[in-house]
Amino acid sequence: MGWTNLIMNKGNGAKAPVVLSSVALVSVLISYLSSHLLQDIWHNDPIFLHSALEGACICVAIFTFLTMWQNYERSSTINRLVGFGFLLVGGFDFLHTYYYPLLNHHPLGFDDISSRYWVLGRLTEGVILLLGTFDRFKGPQKRSLGLVITISLGASISYLVYAYQGWFPVLLTDNGGVTTAKIICEYIIIALFLLNLLLLYPKVKQEEYIIEKYLFVALIIAIPAEQSFASYLSLSSFDYTYGHILKFVYYFFLYKGLFASTVTHPYLYHETILNELPIGIINYDKYEKIRFVNTEAARLIGVTPTELIGLSSLIFEKRFYKNGDKSTIRDVREGAKRFNNVFRTIDKGTDKVELEISGFRFSQGGWLLYFNDAKLAHLFENLQLQTKTILNSMDSMVLVSDANGRVSMCNNSFIHLTGFTEEEVINKRLSKVESLLRLNLSKPSKIKKSHEGIEGCFLSKDGVNRDIVLNLNSVQGIDNSLIGNVVVATDISSARKETERLRQREKLAVLGQMAAGIGHEIRNPMTTVRGFLQLLGERNQYAAQKPIFELMISELDRANSIITEFLMLARTKHTKMKFQNLNDILNHLYPLIEADAFNQNKQIRYIPGAIPSLKLNKNEISQLVMNLVRNGLEAMKAGGSLTIRTNLIDDKVLLVVEDEGCGIPAENLAKVGTPFFTTKDDGTGLGLATSFTIAETHNAQVDIKSSSKGTKFYISFQLPDVLQDQGKMIV
Numbered sequence: 177m178g179w180t181n182l183i184m185n186k187g188n189g190a191k192a193p194v195v196l197s198s199v200a201l202v203s204v205l206i207s208y209l210s211s212h213l214l215q216d217i218w219h220n221d222p223i224f225l226h227s228a229l230e231g232a233c234i235c236v237a238i239f240t241f242l243t244m245w246q247n248y249e250r251s252s253t254i255n256r257l258v259g260f261g262f263l264l265v266g267g268f269d270f271l272h273t274y275y276y277p278l279l280n281h282h283p284l285g286f287d288d289i290s291s292r293y294w295v296l297g298r299l300t301e302g303v304i305l306l307l308g309t310f311d312r313f314k315g316p317q318k319r320s321l322g323l324v325i326t327i328s329l330g331a332s333i334s335y336l337v338y339a340y341q342g343w344f345p346v347l348l349t350d351n352g353g354v355t356t357a358k359i360i361c362e363y364i365i366i367a368l369f370l371l372n373l374l375l376l377y378p379k380v381k382q383e384e385y386i387i388e389k390y391l392f393v394a395l396i397i398a399i400p401a402e403q404s405f406a407s408y409l410s411l412s413s414f415d416y417t418y419g420h421i422l423k424f425v426y427y428f429f430l431y432k433g434l435f436a437s438t439v440t441h442p443y444l445y446h447e448t449i450l451n452e453l454p455i456g457i458i459n460y461d462k463y464e465k466i467r468f469v470n471t472e473a474a475r476l477i478g479v480t481p482t483e484l485i486g487l488s489s490l491i492f493e494k495r496f497y498k499n500g501d502k503s504t505i506r507d508v509r510e511g512a513k514r515f516n517n518v519f520r521t522i523d524k525g526t527d528k529v530e531l532e533i534s535g536f537r538f539s540q541g542g543w544l545l546y547f548n549d550a551k552l553a554h555l556f557e558n559l560q561l562q563t564k565t566i567l568n569s570m571d572s573m574v575l576v577s578d579a580n581g582r583v584s585m586c587n588n589s590f591i592h593l594t595g596f597t598e599e600e601v602i603n604k605r606l607s608k609v610e611s612l613l614r615l616n617l618s619k620p621s622k623i624k625k626s627h628e629g630i631e632g633c634f635l636s637k638d639g640v641n642r643d644i645v646l647n648l649n650s651v652q653g654i655d656n657s658l659i660g661n662v663v664v665a666t667d668i669s670s671a672r673k674e675t676e677r678l679r680q681r682e683k684l685a686v687l688g689q690m691a692a693g694i695g696h697e698i699r700n701p702m703t704t705v706r707g708f709l710q711l712l713g714e715r716n717q718y719a720a721q722k723p724i725f726e727l728m729i730s731e732l733d734r735a736n737s738i739i740t741e742f743l744m745l746a747r748t749k750h751t752k753m754k755f756q757n758l759n760d761i762l763n764h765l766y767p768l769i770e771a772d773a774f775n776q777n778k779q780i781r782y783i784p785g786a787i788p789s790l791k792l793n794k795n796e797i798s799q800l801v802m803n804l805v806r807n808g809l810e811a812m813k814a815g816g817s818l819t820i821r822t823n824l825i826d827d828k829v830l831l832v833v834e835d836e837g838c839g840i841p842a843e844n845l846a847k848v849g850t851p852f853f854t855t856k857d858d859g860t861g862l863g864l865a866t867s868f869t870i871a872e873t874h875n876a877q878v879d880i881k882s883s884s885k886g887t888k889f890y891i892s893f894q895l896p897d898v899l900q901d902q903g904k905m906i907v
Contacts, residue, residue: 192381196389200396203425207397211418218417223278226411229420230273236427237266240434247438248319254308254387256319258434260326261304267330268297277348277411288348292337295347295361298402302368305391309375353409362406369395369402386441390433397426455548456531462541464489476529476549477522496522513537519550573644575663581606584660593667595637606663617646631668643669698739706732753791753874758822758829758893759784761797769805769820777814785823790893792874800870804833804889807864811837811887831891840882848880 218225244251244259251259272293337344345357354362373395379385380392404419447468450457456473458466465488469481477484477496484492497520514536522529535545564585567574573590577583583601591598594613601609617632629645636642644665651660706729712718713725766782773780801820808818812835819834840848848864871878871891879890 190381192389193377193392196380196392197396200393203393203397203429204400204422207421207425208418211414211421214421215414215417219412222412223276225417226276226278226420227273229424230269230276233424233427234266234269234273236424236431237262237269240427240431241266243431243435243438245319245323250442251438252387255434255438256322257304257308258387258430260322261300261308262430263323264326264330265297265300265304267334268293268300271334272297288346289338289341291347291358292341292344293334294405295358295365296333296337298365298405299361299368301398302365302372305372305395306368306375309372309388309391351410354406359406362402366399366402366406369399386437387433390429390436394426394429394433397422397429401426455546458484458545460489460543460545462538464543466492467542473547476531476547478527478529571666573663573665573667575601575606575609575665577606577661577663579658579660581661583609590665593636593642594634606661634665642667643672699736702732702736753793755789756792756794757789758787758792758797758831761792761794762801762820762822765798765801769802772806773809773818776809778809778812779815779817781817781819783819783821785821787822787824787829788895790829790874791896793870796870796873800867800891801831801833803864803867808833808835808837808887808889811835813837827895829893829895831893832888833891834886834888836886839884839887840880 214225241259241263244255248256272290275290275293277288277290346355347358347361349355373392376388376392376395379388401419401422404415404422408415408419410416450468451471453470454472456476457468457470458473459468461467465486466484469484471481474481474484487495514534516534518533520531520533522531530550531547532550533545533547535543537543564587567576567585567587568589570587571589573593574585574587575583575590576585583604583606586598586601590596590601596612601612604612613634613636615632615634617630619630629647631643631645633641633643645668647664647666649662649664650658651662653659709725709729709732713722713729718725762782762784766780770780805818805820812818816836818836819832821830821832821834823830868878875894877890877892879892881888881890
């Protein structure tokens with residue numbers, strides 16, 4: 177445990193090679209002293225001690241393989257190579273031990289076959305570690321494939337060494353010493369180990385390399401071991417004993433390195449992460465006993481983690497829960513895999529803490545519970561509600577998305593203006609919502625840190641085209657990473673209409689000034705001319721010209737009526753109004769409207785609804801209605817029907833005039849109501865413009881819907897506040 181702490185805690189940074197080398201040198205020194213103590217035993221019974229040390233090495237090699245095998249999915253490439261490689265090495269070590277010369281198991285005349293398997297084992301170590309050190313080398317992804325390759329390779333090489341012994345040089349002398357060939361092999365192995373050390377040197381300074389630190393120590397120990405095996409004089413010499421003890425020691429460090437990198441370090445790493453989480457975590461095994469408690473859980477409960485480890489859920493609830501509440505995992509129904517937001521009160525003596533607990537069951541049994549102080553949860557929920565309330569109170573449409581661009585929230589204004597429900601947009605990508613709305617922007621949209629407005633338009637679900645100003649903003653976390661996006665769109669359709677209305681008013685104001693200046697001057701001469709024409713028409717000598725005088729008078733009257741309409745269009749003087757019912761005005765006009773329709777062989781449908789009285793100017797409303805009715809009659813062919821309807825909708829009195837004509841072309845629809853715009857051969861373009869002005873003076877809104885089947889004019893009169901409050905109907 178001491179070596180592990182020293183390697184893991186001190187073996188980092190620039191001093192790592194020095195620390196690791198010190199560990200290796202101390203191990204070499206201890207091995208040297210141990211060899212002196214065991215030398216007599218080795219000399220008296222070399223078979224026993226050799227078999228014991230080699231058996232220990234074989235066991236370590238097998239444990240190394242099994243550790244890698246059980247943790248294959250989270251093992252790195254070097255871990256997998258070391259695991260499979262030492263399974264191969266363990267096999268060669270077993271054959272080396274079995275054919276040990278003093279056991280007399282070797283074939284006749286080939287008493288050095290044991291040394292050949294020895295050299296194969298050491299060469300395999302050097303090659304495997306060298307391959308693992310290269311980052312570019314990738315081992316097998318499937319462990320079964322790796323096992324098949326390892327066994328096949330080991331069996332093939334072992335058979336070749338045994339069956340074709342004459343192909344290999346002699347490695348032992350007659351008295352058990354080493355030959356030149358054996359010395360050369362050992363120094364080749366030492367060269368491989370030194371090359372590994374050079375490749376590992378820059379890595380051991382970095383904290384994330386775990387097994388590499390242990391390999392560094394093992395290779396430093398392995399080099400004097402191989403030196404001993406290159407210089408011993410007999411199988412009972414001190415160098416032979418010393419080399420075997422060093423071999424066991426560096427095997428031990430190899431195993432420790434693989435175990436630390438696949439088991440110990442991941443466990444400690446994840447334990448550290450869990451202990452740093454700001455929520456409490458408790459792990460129960462399948463017997464409902466606590467196996468892990470993180471630091472935050474212990475703090476919330478008011479104990480240390482060790483006081484909770486091993487407690488059953490029954491004992492836990494009796495000791496800590498107030499009012500005898502059941503443990504959450506005992507309270508959950510049979511077969512349930514998870515539970516959420518269960519509240520329990522922890523009794524801490526004089527202090528009590530309410531916890532909000534959630535958890536889930538593991539597939540192989542056991543539970544993981546995670547919880548926090550319910551006060552914090554309530555604060556967070558309140559903050560969420562406040563944020564949602566603020567967003568829902570905004571007139572602008574708001575979409576909130578996560579870092580992947582999926583919508584996580586939309587406010588009420590978005591739902592109201594687009595017509596789409598929350599379910600239709602939540603979890604959809606922003607690009608999908610853009611497609612649903614047929615969004616058309618004045619320039620490409622990009623999420624930016626700065627607030628930037630982009631004008632555009634979209635089509636709502638019910639077919640209404642709306643103009644908007646779009647703002648796209650990224651939301652960044654405390655570490656400056658992207659955590660989401662906020663899209664804010666302001667509906668400017670009404671503002672644009674109001675702007676257009678004001679612009680029109682400005683034009684009319686200019687026209688009004690002109691009309692006021694010249695109207696009087698034009699009408700005076702016209703009145704004089706009209707009077708003289710009437711006098712001339714009464715004289716007998718001009719009786720033959722009387723029809724001409726009458727035509728001239730009618731044209732003067734027509735010109736005068738145009739001037740009158742023009743003055744009304746440009747008028748800024750306040751209109752006198754009084755409370756009266758729109759239906760009464762329509763009833764008064766109905767005979768005149770019916771007569772016009774009858775003369776043109778057309779029909780009138782009048783459908784009055786229950787409506788309250790409004791502040792109206794009877795003459796102006798009569799002029800508005802007659803303009804709309806006559807335009808509708810003129811737009812229809814003989815036999816057509818014109819409908820006049822009134823009703824009350826959403827605190828507004830609605831007047832609808834609907835014809836069955838051919839409709840208004842789309843390109844002309846926006847021009848309707850513009851002074852002097854007309855499609856009639858004898859029209860002045862002032863009738864509808866006057867109607868729009870009258871509607872405006874009555875604080876009414878004009879909307880037009882037109883198709884090939886006809887045109888509908890909607891005049892919406894706002895109810896006075898007093899009537900909205902009383903809700904009285906005057907029919």
